Amino acid sequence: MSTIASVSLDRPLEDIARDLGESFAEYGFAIVRDHGVPDDLIARAEEASRAFFALPEETKRSYKIEGIGGARGYTPFGQEQAKDAEVFDLKEFWHVGRDLPADHPLAQFMEPNVWPAEVPEYEATMRELYLALEASGRRVLSAIAIHLGEDPRFFDPAIEDGNSVLRLLRYPPLPEDAPDGAIRAAPHGDINAITMLLGAEEAGLELLTKKGEWLAVSPPAGALAVNIGDMLERLTNGRLRSTTHRVVNPRGDAVRRARYSMPFFLHFRPDYLIDPLPSCIAQGEEASAPEPILAHDFLMQRLREIKLA
Incomplete structure (x- = not known):
C-alpha cells in the first residue's frame, strides 16, 4: 500500500476490512470517513472544549486531581512527557472516562468523572461524544477482526466496560x-x-514510516x-503497527494561535488478558511472542513511563 487508506464506515465492513488492515499493517494509521459522529455534536464539543480552556488558570487547576495520573479532570500545561523524551510536551488537556456503578466489578479501576461547573453544557456534550466515538470505534474493531480472520464481534467482550x-x-x-527541543507532542x-x-x-500530526521518514x-x-x-500491536504480535507519531510545532501565523483536538483512546477491559493471537504467530516463533499481560497492568506500566503515574 503506497498511501494511508481512507475508508467510509458507511460501506459493508467486509468491503473495507482489507484496506483498513493493510493500512494499519504498513502505517499504523487510516483515515475514516462517515464515522457516525454527528457534525453538530463535534461542533458543540469543540465549543465546550474551547470554553473550558479559556477559563483562568487558577480555575482550570482547581480541577486537577492529585494521585490518579491524570485519569480524570484537568492536566496542566507542561505535565505530560513522552517516553524517553527529555522535555515535556507543549499541551494541556482534560480527560473524560467511563462511569461505572460503585458495585461494578471493574469500578476499582476507573475514577469518577469531574465536570467544570463554569461550562454548564460540558458534561452532557462530552458524555454524548464519548458514546458516539465508542460506537464508531467498535465498528472499526469489527473490520479489524474480519481482517484478522476472526468473527466480526470478536473484540466486543474485550472492550465491554x-x-x-x-x-x-x-x-x-x-x-x-x-x-529547547520542546514540541507540541514528542514522538510516541x-x-x-x-x-x-x-x-x-x-497541519502538525506526523507518523514515522518503516523507512524512518516522517x-x-x-x-x-x-x-x-x-x-x-x-495493546493491539501486542495482541497481534506486531502484525498491526503501533506507529510512532508526533505533533510538530507550527510555522508562520499558526505560531500565535492555539490548536485543539479530541482523541478518543479506546481501551480493553482492565481484566482483559492481552495474549497474542495464535493466528498472528508464525510456526516456530512462539518463543519470541510477547508474554500475556492484563490490560490494566500494561496501562500502569506505560503511565509510569510517561510520568503520569
Missing part, C-alpha cells in the same frame, strides 16, 4: 520560553487498542485519523 478515555486537548500558542506510541482522533485536519497525516475536515495502539 473498557477503560476508554476521551481527551479534550489544547496546544497553546508557542511560548517564547519553551525549553499510544498505549491503548485504537485511537480515534477528531481535529487532525490542521509522513504528514492530513484527514479531510470532520474525518477521523485512526491509529493502532500498543
